[in-house]
Amino acid sequence: MLLKTINTIALPTLLFGVLIAVWSTVAIKIPGFPTPIETWNELLIVLSDPMYDNGAGDQGIALQLFSSLKRVFGGFALAIAVGIPVGLLIGMSKIAQTAFNPYIQILKPVSPLAWLPLALFVFKDVDMTAIFVIFITSIWPIIINTALGVRSVSDDFINVARVLQLTAFERVFQIILPVAVPFIFTGMRLSLGIAWLVIVAAEMLTGGLGIGFWIWDEYNNLNYSHIIIGIILIGVVGYILDTIMGFIADHFDYRKRGRV
Amino acid sequence: MSAKPFLNIDHVDKIFPLGKGKEYVALRDVKLEIRENEIVSIIGHSGCGKSTILNLIAGLDTITKGVILLEDREINAPGPERAVVFQNHSLLPWLTVYQNIEMAVKKVRDDLHPKEVRDHVMRYIDLVNLDHAKDKYPAEISGGMKQRVGIARALSIEPKVLLMDEPFGALDSLTRANLQDHLMRIQMQTGNTVIIITHDVDEAVLLSDRVIMMTNGPEATIGEILEVNLPRPRERLALQHNEEYLRCRGAIVEFLYSKFAKHDD
Incomplete structure (x- = not known):
């Protein structure tokens, strides 16, 4: 009981203390670096009016975060809409796999930001560009994990489908998708994580609106405490996104059902 | 044998290509006629192609030569009239x-x-x-x-035919006995035609009207067919010292361990 209290409360508190100490030391050594107290006070101010809107370039933190999330979900939804069917196709057909694989292997390691200038040139629109960059970021883990899930369907299940003479459509919905769904959600969870990483960088480059833009803007304003606040908020939002995806994934995972 | 057979396995070969022009002849010239409502078990050492026969009847695998007819209709694909109980x-x-x-x-x-x-x-x-x-x-x-x-x-x-591929092989012996009794009771009620792949001598005798004994592969084929003349319902305990039961059991053991003994390397 006592040990458990130490493990769950005392150790994290101790680590927090160490973190604050290191931070304070850095703040003392580097002139102008915001101290923890200053940052805390600034955080309260920033959070006190998160929805203010003084026109382009000057909006509350919640609006900034919200616009980043909108772009992330836009690109993410597109990636799901394209990635799952393509993944199913690649998983089910050797021919499709041979056709798609070289392109996936070559495009996958490209930094999504490399696409940004091209997208900006094509769309001539910041929102569309950001959404496209998130799309191209998110699609690879979804395709790859969906295909992996399809390939993990055991021959026994396929034989059951053959004996029952299921149509191709029934096979996909009654056998293949239920097996593949946990894999697909793993891919989506990975994608969403990376998308949230990439949006910050993308918005620093595109400007205008969004949490990435906000951080860069505060750097230009020499408002360094806001950069730290931005980092913390990005972390918190990322953590919340991942937790929600985890809950949804578990809900659709048959392996986690029916166990008490 | 009277009239037309219900299920007719007619001179069937199964050859698996191994690539580079090589091939493995799993089954050679298998002929077997199965009557309606009959319980038949197919027994043999591992690698004798007994599961291959079942897959051919199920339509899960293709026949290389010969034909299998169910009520005079050729089998060339899986279908629900031939249900499979997988191992x-x-x-x-x-x-x-x-x-x-x-x-x-x-x-x-x-x-x-x-x-x-x-x-x-x-x-x-x-x-x-x-x-x-x-x-x-x-x-x-x-x-x-x-x-x-x-x-x-x-x-x-x-289904018209129930195909069982070593259905109780993965179970402990008490559970297996229980399921064998279940199966016999159900078959008495439903009158299904049943084909069981097994490597268990007692299971084969207890359940079957006929036991098909396979020679060893490659080029495995049917070695002997044994009629089990025991009335139903059959009682496991009562059969322990039954002469017909012991005769059948003896014949299978003789076939498997003397005539077609398999010596593992």
């Missing part, structure tokens, strides 16, 4: 016991109304005594129960 049960783990059977019934018996589907599914769950477990997932029930669900699923689509 590892092959239940869909995301569906409950009820849903696993329902899924098969809905697909094969599309003439049934929703209400009738329910009654139909429940009848087969009842047949294998699993009413209490109908809403459980496969992961929540024992191996023996899973195999009973597998049997119920296969029977629920009312």
Whole structure:
């Protein structure tokens, strides 16, 4: 009981203390670096009016975060809409796999930001560009994990489908998708994580609106405490996104059902 | 033998290509006629192609030479009139016991109304005594129960032939005995034609009207066919010292361990 209290409360508190100490030391050594107290006070101010809107370039933190999330979900939804069917196709057909694989292997390691200038040139629109960059970021883990899930369907299940003479459509919905769904959600969870990483960088480059833009803007304003606040908020939002995806994934995972 | 056979395996060869022009002849010239309502078991050492025969009848694998006829119609693809009970049960783990059977019934018996589907599914769950477990997932029930669900699923689509690939092979011997009794009771009720692949001598004698003994592969074929002249219902205990039972048992043991003994390297 006592040990458990130490493990769950005392150790994290101790680590927090160490973190604050290191931070304070850095703040003392580097002139102008915001101290923890200053940052805390600034955080309260920033959070006190998160929805203010003084026109382009000057909006509350919640609006900034919200616009980043909108772009992330836009690109993410597109990636799901394209990635799952393509993944199913690649998983089910050797021919499709041979056709798609070289392109996936070559495009996958490209930094999504490399696409940004091209997208900006094509769309001539910041929102569309950001959404496209998130799309191209998110699609690879979804395709790859969906295909992996399809390939993990055991021959026994396929034989059951053959004996029952299921149509191709029934096979996909009654056998293949239920097996593949946990894999697909793993891919989506990975994608969403990376998308949230990439949006910050993308918005620093595109400007205008969004949490990435906000951080860069505060750097230009020499408002360094806001950069730290931005980092913390990005972390918190990322953590919340991942937790929600985890809950949804578990809900659709048959392996986690029916166990008490 | 009277009239036309129900299931006719007519001079069947099965050759697996191994690539680079090489091939493996699994079955050579297998001929077997099976009557309606008969329980036949196919026994042999591992690698004798007994599962291959079952896959050919099921249509899960293609015949290289010869033909298999079910009621005079050639078999060249899988179909619900030849239901398979797989060795590892092959239940869909995301569906409950009820849903696993329902899924098969809905697909094969599309003439049934929703209400009738329910009654139909429940009848087969009842047949294998699993009413209490109908809403459980496969992961929540024992191996023996899973195999009973597998049997119920296969029977629920009312097949002409029930094909069982070492159905009780993965179970402990007490559970196996229990399921063998289940199977005999169910077959008495439903009158299915049943083909069982097994490597268990006692199981073969207890369950079968005839035991098909396979020679060793490659080029495996039917060595001998043994008629088991025991009345039904059969009682495991009473058979222990029955002369016919012991004769059949002896004949199979003689075939497997003397005539076609297999010496593992």
